[in-house]
Amino acid sequence: MKEKLIRFCNSIDIECTGIAPAERYTEFAGVWKKQLDRGYVSGFEERDFKRRIDPRETLPEAKSVIVCLFPYYTGRADGANLSVSTYSRDYHLIAGERLELIGNFLKKEIPGFVYRAFVDNGPLSDRYLAYRAGLGFFGINGHLITEKYGSYVFIGYLINNYPFEPDKPQERTCRQCLKCVSACPGQCILGDFTINPLKCKSYLTQKKGALSEEEMAIIRRNSLIWGCDVCQEVCPHNQQAAKTAIAGFAENLLPALDYRELKELSNREFRQKYGDRSFSWRGKNVLLRNYEIINKL
């Protein structure tokens, strides 16, 4: 069945699929508890500790977790003011549609098959799952790194009730050159393979409400009004990263937003025009605010 699954995934342009066990992730529980104790959480993560560390809290009959990678890199565009991760149509849509295809395929193949699919919006740590599924290894910058696509991958998973044989994690880490540590605008890469998300520029560009002087100074350190690619751009594992083979990530690219256009759009017009882009979920005012901070308007 696992071979059939991999073949099906390949047929819908998913090159990297692995299986993580459905169990209490004791190792990750320790890491997550430490992050909670230090207050190094963004608030976007699952708040229920048990659900965060055990897929069976989400699907009681879970027997395995299918994990898929979605490489998205298309190269950095000149004049970009958005993160590379948001140039294309929203990755939640591109990856989510494929995960549903996998779920429907397995429903036809396996009587009584049930699943819950997630892309960056699920209770578990998608990077930890991908590591457990043997799809990559951790960088000091906290990213999951793959041999072929570097860290330019989105991760999706299906918690499900079929006992697919788990894969083995890769026993390696990044080159530990510390380039990401010194280049990080928020100086928030802690050196133990975790970061303090509260000082991460990517998080701050998504944070609503008033920002402190320190937070604004971090946002100002590079020209992106959404996200921050620095710790990926400097990483040696990304220098030869292959470009995406998934068409949806390589078409209708939008690397930059125009401030004046943004300013003139009503909220409704903004949603109509950009509602299928991942940078739109916080609305246009956060993007305008970031632009104004960076350009001191």
Ligand code: SF4
């Ligand atoms: S995304 Fe930017 S601010 Fe966040 S950890 Fe990486 S380099 Fe630092």
Ligand code: SF4
């Ligand atoms: S930049 Fe160096 S230290 Fe940072 S994740 Fe990449 S290899 Fe590791």
